[in-house]
Amino acid sequence: MSAVTSSLSTDQQKKLLSFFGHVRLHLLYKASIHGFTAAAFHARCDKQGPTVTVAYNAAGFLFGGYTSKDYAQSKQAVHDAAAFLYSISAEREKPLRVECVQGQPAFIDESTGPHFGALVFLHGDQPAAQNNPSTSFNVEAAEMHGYDLVLTEFELYRVEDLGDLLPKPWRNIQWTSEKRKQLMTTILRYKPDIKTMNHARVLLVGAVGAGKSSLFNSINSAFRGNMTCQAMAGTAETSLTSQFRTYTIKVGKSGGAIPLVLCDTMGLEENADAGLNIDDIVSIFKGHIKDRYQFSTSSPILEDAPGYRKHVTLNDKIHCVAYVVDTCKVSLLSPKMLDKFAAIRKKANQLGIPQLILMTKVDEACPLVAEDLKNVYRSVYIQQKARQLSESLGVPLSFVLPVKNYCEELELDQNTNILLFMALEQMLNYADNFFENQVADDPEDKIQQEQHRSNDHLRRVSPKHDEHEVV
Known part of the structure; x- marks a missing residue:
């Protein structure tokens, strides 16, 4: 169509x-x-x-x-x-x-x-x-x-x-360079509580055109310090992403990777025989699908397929799910699409995977936000859409985060980066919740987790920077 x-x-x-x-x-x-x-x-x-x-x-x-x-x-x-x-x-x-x-x-x-x-x-x-x-x-x-x-x-x-601006924002945000640096430092110093882990793995799920690939490119740009287009993004009737991709994010052109891996998937579509298959999502959750696996809309991946990973570790599994939703289309989510989101949420809940919602294109949805991104938490319309998403998908409002992707800009923007970094910080916090719920079979592992928490606390309160310099 x-x-x-x-x-x-x-x-x-x-x-x-x-x-x-x-x-x-x-x-x-x-x-x-x-x-x-x-x-x-x-x-x-x-x-x-x-x-x-x-x-x-x-x-x-x-x-x-x-x-x-x-x-x-x-x-x-x-x-x-x-x-x-x-x-x-x-x-x-x-x-x-x-x-x-x-x-x-x-x-x-x-x-x-x-x-x-x-x-x-x-x-x-x-x-x-x-x-x-x-x-x-x-x-x-x-x-x-x-x-x-x-x-x-x-x-x-x-x-x-669209209403007007609220007398005061419904979330208090510090729109300063100090806040941007603080968020970036927190992300760079993150370390999972489990000794065998060195990163959190987050899956992006959303309808075709919601902005999943653009979100990764925007986050990657914010850390690289210049605009990037590593993930294929654009506008089309069907998903531009046809493979399962795992992306690492580097600090600067030749810096180290941040402790978070973003996984991109084929977009969701209304029809049962189109878009990402729910069974494939479960395989992704469990870590069975390898990077660059080519999705099929006709059938889910089989255990004997070349892209199937039979033996998985905690590093291969998904630790947090981020649903990416176009703010302009919140009111237009069909019952079929909402049913797909509900089915995915049910599977994620069964596996104990925390989830959050990222509202993209907030500047396109509200002219007041387009004029000044700092209005995002004062916009009556954006607040209404956040509440509507919360109710439609059955998640608390605190799990809904507005973000803006880089689409037509040639230079980075501090306020855009702050929203993106806040979303990453929450992803890492939720991934921590996943790790904390994992049962360690080895008592020694539990001891080392407690020691790591203590060391991590010391790192976070210390004024010294680690190997990455935040500018």
Whole structure:
């Protein structure tokens, strides 16, 4: 299936947004992809809250209607004082907005296409609109659509209120170079409590396009001191990552590796026969899949496969799972995708693997954060999305961390690095929880673990730096 993307131009989107306050538009339905039928429209658009329809015609008009009420096929006339019709065209400097006549119903909530009285879209399950005389909206057809009722495209967007900035952040962050250095030092000095371990192993799991590979590249860039692109990243309908990859991260161009290994996987997809297989994820958890194993969407890895590791140690296993979720798509996570996340969480819980959630693309999700990344914990919208993820995936809010990947930048940014380092610090803390739950068969091993904890505490409180210099 083709990728579902908006047909709005930058100028058209700007004019459409001018009708509202601080909002974000989420594309729910696109007729050329989902079908020019009322049934297809209602399957994706019912009970979505405030929405705006966007119709395109060959005459260059963009027109439609906004309602703050749900489509629910109630067969009732719905009153909505906030509803309006609109029209946008290149020839018109300002968009046309037509309010609903006071006391009149805004739309008819039927099983047909959107029915605003004056305009009925997807009329007769066709790529067309019907123009009617109406007591609800007084508008001339020529002004609305230039008498061209044949639709070249028809879309519906959910209108989400982004809110404003909170009076105080919901997490207190020190946005200073000292904080960046402190986080970096903590990460570099990390050492697992088990004597046979020298690193923590973290698995990145997420839907196609969530930003898993970009996250690794961003973390790698932050430690290298320059932009890197070691992991394949980009935009595509299917996962760009087709292999299981394990990545080490070096400090500087020729420095040593940090004590954390990031593992990247094929992206999750809605369909059961597409994307990463749940059985393969369990094999990864247990350490059975080797680096560069080529995933198959048709069947999970078999024990006699070349990429299967039969004999595993604690070093091969996954010690923490980080779910990577695109903040812009939190509200659009389908029941099938949520079911996949739930299935993975269940398997991880059974193996005692701690998990956290990384919200990527926070700057794309909220303009206030794009203006200043330090607004990330003051943004009402980002807080709402974090709470929604917490509830949808069944994890505490403290397990949800917003991050920003490097995507178009050519230089590193201190605030971006702070968010990335905070995420790494939590990964290491959670990996420690995994190690602490491991039962040591050798009593001598337990003694050495306690000695290591004592030594590690001394290292962390000492002002001296280790072999890595943090700048």
